[in-house]
Amino acid sequence: MSFGERVKELRITQKRTLRQFCLDHGHDPSNWSKIERGINPPPYDDKTVERWARQLGLKAGTEDWQDFMDQAAVARGELPKAVLGDEELLRKLPVFFRSIRGAELTEEQLDDLIQKVREAHSPGERKRKV
Amino acid sequence: MNGSVKYRDKAAIWRAADEFRESSDLRGHDIPPIDVIYIAEVILKLDVVPLPDLFADQRIDAALLPDATGVYIDEDTYMSWEKGIRWVEQRLRFSFAHELGHYVLHQEEIAAKCFRTIGEFRQWAAAPSIYGSAEYQANEFAGRFLVPREILLSEYDQACQNLSNAEPGWRAIEGAREFIAKKVAPRFGVNYQVIETRFDHETIWTAE
Numbered sequence: 001m002s003f004g005e006r007v008k009e010l011r012i013t014q015k016r017t018l019r020q021f022c023l024d025h026g027h028d029p030s031n032w033s034k035i036e037r038g039i040n041p042p043p044y045d046d047k048t049v050e051r052w053a054r055q056l057g058l059k060a061g062t063e064d065w066q067d068f069m070d071q072a073a074v075a076r077g078e079l080p081k082a083v084l085g086d087e088e089l090l091r092k093l094p095v096f097f098r099s100i101r102g103a104e105l106t107e108e109q110l111d112d113l114i115q116k117v118r119e120a121h122s123p124g125e126r127k128r129k130v
Numbered sequence: 131m132n133g134s135v136k137y138r139d140k141a142a143i144w145r146a147a148d149e150f151r152e153s154s155d156l157r158g159h160d161i162p163p164i165d166v167i168y169i170a171e172v173i174l175k176l177d178v179v180p181l182p183d184l185f186a187d188q189r190i191d192a193a194l195l196p197d198a199t200g201v202y203i204d205e206d207t208y209m210s211w212e213k214g215i216r217w218v219e220q221r222l223r224f225s226f227a228h229e230l231g232h233y234v235l236h237q238e239e240i241a242a243k244c245f246r247t248i249g250e251f252r253q254w255a256a257a258p259s260i261y262g263s264a265e266y267q268a269n270e271f272a273g274r275f276l277v278p279r280e281i282l283l284s285e286y287d288q289a290c291q292n293l294s295n296a297e298p299g300w301r302a303i304e305g306a307r308e309f310i311a312k313k314v315a316p317r318f319g320v321n322y323q324v325i326e327t328r329f330d331h332e333t334i335w336t337a338e
């Protein structure tokens with residue numbers, strides 16, 4: 001699901017029409033519609049994305065909140081902050097991307113690869129290596 | 131462009147409108163005045179694409195997106211919805227119900243045509259065929275969807291009864307049909323002309 005689709009889904013979960021949501025929170029409906037349809041990218045400053053997340057009913061610190069922030073980063077063509085902050089993971093990314101490009105992975109294989117990368121960086125995995 | 135549309139008689143269109151209104155998805159949202167925008171956006175999850183000057187440029191309030199995934203809407207009209215401007219609300223309610231008519235009745239035909247612009251879609255929708263245009267069918271759907279027959283008959287009987295009590299010979303008075311339509315219309319949130327059309331098409335009180 002794209003960032004825009006997620007925004008629309010969260011708004012509909014609140015049972016608010018585009019007009020009602022925009023009036024509630026002071027957004028321009030035309031621009032908000034473009035966000036939902038993926039025509040406009042998410043804002044580049046985290047504060048605004050966090051404000052949107054709150055307006056869409058997400059609670060800071062939850063998995064849904066983090067996913068929302070990650071989806072915003074990906075929609076902007078950036079790596080999520082959590083990944084950028086992990087130097088070890090960052091070093092592995094070129095190999096990861098090369099694997100994806102070369103292999104034409106299925107969805108299942110991709111999930112498996114992502115899981116392996118995650119495991120490689122989980123505290124439990126590190127302990128075993130020590 | 132070929133303007134042909136599958137033949138649907140009034141009974142088929144009415145049945146489609148009634149079934150759509152009475153579907154389980156619309157439960158709780160099927161009592162007039164029907165909130166068509168909520169139905170389109172929240173229940174059907176259609177995209178709404180506000181366009182500035184859509185009405186000024188095309189003389190329409192709304193139009194189904196070429197891929198039937200959403201509705202273009204005149205931005206000013208959309209933002210005026212529920213603001214108490216009755217004629218705007220009435221017009222937009224019917225316009226939106228009309229687009230829902232295309233969505234329900236013509237989705238396959240629209241998908242097959244692959245329209246690229248609103249203009250192409252409008253040309254197709256308005257083109258006459260032997261059995262009437264897509265526009266006619268969508269209008270008939272909108273009228274029936276917004277004005278359920280049973281509720282209309284009930285409102286009509288009540289309005290007639292009230293007039294009979296005051297003036298026994300009221301039916302012979304010029305403009306009586308329009309007067310009754312104007313009495314009944316607010317219950318459905320539509321213009322009185324929509325009610326007059328229902329009177330006519332459903333043979334409740336046909337125009338002379």
